[in-house]
Amino acid sequence: MRKRYRRLLRPPVDALRGVDLSVPEGSAFGLIGPNGAGKTTFIKSLLGIIQPTDGAVRVLGGSPEDARVRARIGYLPERLHLPNSWSALGFLDMMARFKDLVPDVRAHQQLLERVGLAAAARQRIGEFSKGMRQRLGLASALLGNPELLILDEPTDGIDPMGRVEVRRILQEEVRRGATLFLNSHLLAETERVCDRVAILSGGQVVRQGRLEELLRGGVRWTVRFAPGVDAGALAAAGFLPGDAEGLYHLEAPGLPELNAALDRARASGALMMELRREGQDLEQVLLSTVGVAA
Numbered sequence: 001m002r003k004r005y006r007r008l009l010r011p012p013v014d015a016l017r018g019v020d021l022s023v024p025e026g027s028a029f030g031l032i033g034p035n036g037a038g039k040t041t042f043i044k045s046l047l048g049i050i051q052p053t054d055g056a057v058r059v060l061g062g063s064p065e066d067a068r069v070r071a072r073i074g075y076l077p078e079r080l081h082l083p084n085s086w087s088a089l090g091f092l093d094m095m096a097r098f099k100d101l102v103p104d105v106r107a108h109q110q111l112l113e114r115v116g117l118a119a120a121a122r123q124r125i126g127e128f129s130k131g132m133r134q135r136l137g138l139a140s141a142l143l144g145n146p147e148l149l150i151l152d153e154p155t156d157g158i159d160p161m162g163r164v165e166v167r168r169i170l171q172e173e174v175r176r177g178a179t180l181f182l183n184s185h186l187l188a189e190t191e192r193v194c195d196r197v198a199i200l201s202g203g204q205v206v207r208q209g210r211l212e213e214l215l216r217g218g219v220r221w222t223v224r225f226a227p228g229v230d231a232g233a234l235a236a237a238g239f240l241p242g243d244a245e246g247l248y249h250l251e252a253p254g255l256p257e258l259n260a261a262l263d264r265a266r267a268s269g270a271l272m273m274e275l276r277r278e279g280q281d282l283e284q285v286l287l288s289t290v291g292v293a294a
């Protein structure tokens, strides 16, 4: 799928350049990538807000422009527009009607409780903090137990305690059977919630797969040497000092590079006591895939 934004008197922007992505039903899918990678453009195309210039999008077995398909999707946009003079309950009531659901005050109250807004149910949205607005947006996305949840930066503005709650809600939703599509800059959040991840960069999917597969294949090694090493020689061999006596880290893409560095260390008199391969976290995977500009 491709998306080209045409602009008046300026060159067009190719926001998506041949993206081919499938999200398995029932999975928790995380889309990550640097600013301007095309994540929001991709999400908008999933929702039928924008049309691809080339290619097609199928969501829940249908077209995103089909109102019946859209009714099965819960969406939390990156930028929330909420009516400031309304109450949280009033807003959920309006959104339920908009989604063709039967408004149910008790269910809406329970939903507000679930997102930590029970005490603010009748408060004016205009008095809400950023985190409260975000929680209300999440409640609105959860209305009617949608089959697919598309959440663009769901914990933006939410404090660390609140993030734990939001994460719990997302995990509950996946257990319920919902498919989750998450766009988050907080990689630890994606790592904790998602089982599949795609990395988008420059409008292309540069890597995708099961989270555990992406995190495996680490290229970072931790080595413990016996006391009395020549720190200069180890540095010259590519070892970075760790936070304990004799502990060093090494980035080596393969076994030949690892062994060559160890040979150089041993040639300087260093004696190896322990060698451990480190797993990578998602941040390291992202940085090694798209570079530090991420």
Ligand SMILES: Nc1ncnc2c1ncn2[C@@H]1O[C@H](COP(=O)(O)OP(=O)(O)OP(=O)(O)O)[C@@H](O)[C@H]1O
Residues within 6 Å of the ligand: 005, 006, 007, 013, 014, 015, 033, 034, 035, 036, 037, 038, 039, 040, 041, 042
């Ligand atoms: N309406 C538009 N008109 C022209 N160019 C646009 C438009 N919307 C987005 N773009 C451009 O398309 C590219 C992808 O933008 P997009 O918002 O999808 O990226 P993103 O990955 O969501 O970024 P971020 O992480 O910063 O939110 C960027 O170069 C952006 O400037």
